Each structure stands twice: as structure tokens, then as C-alpha cells.
Amino acid sequence: MRHEIIISNTTELFRVSADDVMAFRARGNYTVAVLNDGQEHVLSYQLGLLSEIVGEQLGADGDLFIRVGRSITINREYVFIINLPERKLELRSPQGKKVSETISKEALAKLKMIIELKNEKGGSHDAG
Amino acid sequence: MRKEVAMMPDRMKNYVDTMSDDDVLILGIPEEEETTKGIISPPPKKKRNIWAICSIALMGVIGIISIGLFCVHRPMGNNNSRDNYVLSDSVHTENSKDIILENCGFSYVATKDTIIGKTALKLFWPMGGSIKLHVGELPKNNLSIILAARAADYRADNGEIVGAFVQEGELRARGNSKLGFCAVIGNEVILGMSKETPFFERAVERSGYFFRQYALVHDGAQGEQTPKGQSIRRALCYSGEGLFIAESRERISYHDFSEALIRMGVQEAIALVGSKEMALYEDVYGTRHVADLPHDKGMTESYIVWVKDL
Numbered sequence: 001m002r003h004e005i006i007i008s009n010t011t012e013l014f015r016v017s018a019d020d021v022m023a024f025r026a027r028g029n030y031t032v033a034v035l036n037d038g039q040e041h042v043l044s045y046q047l048g049l050l051s052e053i054v055g056e057q058l059g060a061d062g063d064l065f066i067r068v069g070r071s072i073t074i075n076r077e078y079v080f081i082i083n084l085p086e087r088k089l090e091l092r093s094p095q096g097k098k099v100s101e102t103i104s105k106e107a108l109a110k111l112k113m114i115i116e117l118k119n120e121k122g123g124s125h126d127a128g
Numbered sequence: 129m130r131k132e133v134a135m136m137p138d139r140m141k142n143y144v145d146t147m148s149d150d151d152v153l154i155l156g157i158p159e160e161e162e163t164t165k166g167i168i169s170p171p172p173k174k175k176r177n178i179w180a181i182c183s184i185a186l187m188g189v190i191g192i193i194s195i196g197l198f199c200v201h202r203p204m205g206n207n208n209s210r211d212n213y214v215l216s217d218s219v220h221t222e223n224s225k226d227i228i229l230e231n232c233g234f235s236y237v238a239t240k241d242t243i244i245g246k247t248a249l250k251l252f253w254p255m256g257g258s259i260k261l262h263v264g265e266l267p268k269n270n271l272s273i274i275l276a277a278r279a280a281d282y283r284a285d286n287g288e289i290v291g292a293f294v295q296e297g298e299l300r301a302r303g304n305s306k307l308g309f310c311a312v313i314g315n316e317v318i319l320g321m322s323k324e325t326p327f328f329e330r331a332v333e334r335s336g337y338f339f340r341q342y343a344l345v346h347d348g349a350q351g352e353q354t355p356k357g358q359s360i361r362r363a364l365c366y367s368g369e370g371l372f373i374a375e376s377r378e379r380i381s382y383h384d385f386s387e388a389l390i391r392m393g394v395q396e397a398i399a400l401v402g403s404k405e406m407a408l409y410e411d412v413y414g415t416r417h418v419a420d421l422p423h424d425k426g427m428t429e430s431y432i433v434w435v436k437d438l
Contacts, residue, residue: 030253051153067154
């Protein structure tokens with residue numbers, strides 16, 4: 001387990017490999033961690049704060065995750081479709097789990113560019 | 129790799145999310161490498177991207193203007209936005225140590241099953257909405273209600289509500305045989321344990337709500353004396369993470385229920401009417417779970433309800 005995320009509060013500790021997280025989705029003041037095996041787990045933190053913590057925990061490897069708009073933080077390794085006209089972002093895991101989210105075109109355009117740039121610079125993130 | 133495990137409550141309290149729907153933020157980029165908090169502007173990678181750069185810049189300007197307009201037109205003093213669920217500091221009064229928190233403002237109920245020691249609990253986290261008290265048969269078809277649970281007890285002899293009860297500033301019942309109380313005044317919800325509390329008068333003066341029930345947990349410890357016997361227990365709870373309803377999955381005593389809540393980190397909890405299933409809640413998928421609870425004719429039923437903010 002190379003990238004480990006631990007989210008802890010007074011009552012619960014949530015520990016997961018960063019590579020297993022497809023996305024963190026905002027649910028009001030809570031965040032749902034969507035895992036690549038289809039499991040979802042509600043975390044009692046706002047997405048923004050949770051994203052900050054994840055970024056801090058992963059350090060330089062935090063760029064595995066990209067927050068896209070206010071509603072979702074994605075693991076870039078699972079990006080499957082970015083469709084600007086339909087404002088659709090779809091993630092897919094090898095296990096078949098899909099996550100779809102409607103995102104603003106502006107944010108999607110930026111995300112598309114980030115993914116393209118990363119690809120041009122020499123391949124995707126090393127998720128090993 | 130891990131830098132931080134525990135998160136400080138202060139950080140939650142003070143956190144302000146500055147992202148907009150049009151922003152993209154790559155996590156983990158060191159500050160010196162960030163431009164505008166990691167929000168990516170398209171780099172000039174090739175000439176053909178000039179149009180894309182201009183478009184995104186234009187969209188950014190439009191976004192800033194939109195945010196400006198939103199700020200100008202936003203109603204002042206409204207704390208109901210999704211990310212403004214901020215817990216205020218504890219308030220100490222003469223007779224009680226009460227917890228005040230602000231209402232939240234959106235619309236479904238997150239549920240979670242957990243086991244504390246040998247006690248299985250189901251937790252209902254209302255994701256926003258305004259808290260009100262309803263008297264009478266629950267309007268199950270009212271789609272604006274996302275969570276409802278029986279609140280105060282009623283007397284078996286005359287069907288009247290037990291303990292002081294205020295609905296929209298109107299005094300419906302008197303009495304303080306139970307020490308626990310819940311007051312809803314404006315955007316604040318106050319849970320506490322006290323025979324007399326100024327929040328009762330304030331609820332009357334400010335068109336608020338107030339009811340009494342057994343104080344199960346007060347200041348992180350066992351509350352008042354409660355009846356023995358076992359039943360499905362339910363409580364309105366406050367922990368450092370907000371307000372929620374806890375329900376025992378099995379018939380247990382108040383004492384065991386309180387112990388489980390304390391071990392879970394609950395600071396304040398007052399009982400809600402238990403024994404039967406939760407009256408109503410709407411889950412994250414929009415499915416409404418409505419219990420087929422018979423209406424007790426001649427008895428004054430009361431409910432604490434979370435109503436969607438319009």
C-alpha cells in the first residue's frame with residue numbers, strides 16, 4: 001500500500017489505499033468516498049476540507065487527485081469519458097464500477113487539458 | 129506518506145470552501161508551484177491552444193462576475209448554504225451547559241449502521257433542512273419533510289403532551305418533569321439539561337420551538353435518571369460533528385443506550401419517542417421510507433421534523 005489515506009474523527013477511522021479511491025463526492029456537509037470495488041463510504045467532512053487533508057497526506061503524490069468543481073474530487077487514473085457538450089464526466093474502474101457526474105463545461109475543459117498535458121508529458125500517474 | 133491522521137475540530141469550524149463550480153484544483157501541489165491556489169489555467173503548450181486559453185480566460189472572467197453578482201444578491205444573514213454548516217461555541221448558562229448549533233440547509237438523510245460495544249445503532253444524519261415541531265398526525269405525503277421522528281411523550285390518561293412544548297411561539301403544554309430539552313430558535317438548535325432554561329422563554333418570544341424529553345447524555349456523561357425497562361430507543365444527539373438521530377436496533381435500556389452514545393462521542397442527547405420504527409426519512413437516492421405507524425386518536429402526537437429549505 002503505497003499511498004494511504006486515513007480519515008479519522010472522534011468515532012471512526014477510515015483507511016484506504018489512494019489507488020482504490022475512484023472519487024470523493026460531495027453530499028452536503030458530508031463526503032462519499034467511492035471505491036473501485038463499488039463500495040461507498042460516508043465521511044463526515046466537507047469535500048473541500050477532505051480534499052485538503054488528502055492532498056496533505058499524499059504530498060507530492062496528491063496530484064493523483066483532482067477536484068473538479070465543488071461537487072467531486074476524482075482520481076485521475078479512473079477518468080473514462082470527458083464529454084464537454086453533455087457536460088459529462090465518467091469514471092470507470094477495471095472492476096466495472098462507474099461514476100458519472102455532471103460538471104460545468106469550464107471545469108471539464110480544464111480537466112481535459114490537464115489529462116492531455118499529463119499524457120503528453122510522459123504517461124499517466126504511476127498508481128503502483 | 130501519511131502526514132496527518134487526526135483532524136482538529138477547529139479546522140472544521142473555520143473551514144471555508146472557496147472553490148467554484150468552474151474551478152479545477154490539483155491536490156498536493158506545493159504552494160510555490162501553485163498559481164492561484166492550484167486552480168489550473170491552461171498553459172501555452174502550443175499555438176493552437178490560444179483560442180482555448182482565451183476561451184477559458186473569458187469563462188473565468190464570466191465566472192468572477194457571476195460570483196460577484198451572486199454575492200451582491202445573496203440574502204444577508206442566511207446561514208443555510210450547503211457549506212456553511214458551522215458549529216458555534218458551546219454556551220454555558222447558569223443551570224445547564226447547552227450546545228448551540230446552526231441549522232443546515234439541504235435535503236436528504238444519510239444513514240449509517242454502527243456497533244458500539246454490543247449495542248447496534250442506526251444513525252440518521254439530516255443533510256440540511258430546517259427543524260420544526262409538528263403536532264398531530266404526521267403529513268406523510270408532504271414531500272418537503274425529509275426526516276420525522278416522534279418527539280415528546282403524551283400522557284396516557286388525557287393524551288396531553290408531557291412537559292413544556294412550544295410550537296411556533298405558541299405554548300402548547302407546560303411542565304418540567306423531564307430535564308432534557310430541545311429548543312429551536314431561528315437558525316439555532318439548542319440541546320441541554322436543565323429544570324429551568326431561558327431558551328423556553330426565548331422560544332415563546334421568537335416564534336421558536338421547544339420540547340422536553342429525558343436527557344440521556346449531558347456534557348458527555350450520563351444525563352438524568354431514566355425509567356428502567358427495555359425498548360427500541362431513539363435520541364436526538366449532538367456530537368462534535370453535528371446533530372443527528374440515533375436509534376437502537378434492538379430493545380435495550382435507556383442506560384445502555386446512553387452508554388453507547390457516550391462511547392460514540394455524543395456530548396448531548398435527549399430521548400425521542402422510541403419503541404417503533406422511525407416515522408419518515410428520505411435517503412440520499414430520494415427514496416422515502418415511511419413507517420406505517422397508526423395514528424393514536426385522542427392523543428397529542430408530536431414530531432420533530434426536518435423540512436427542506438426552499
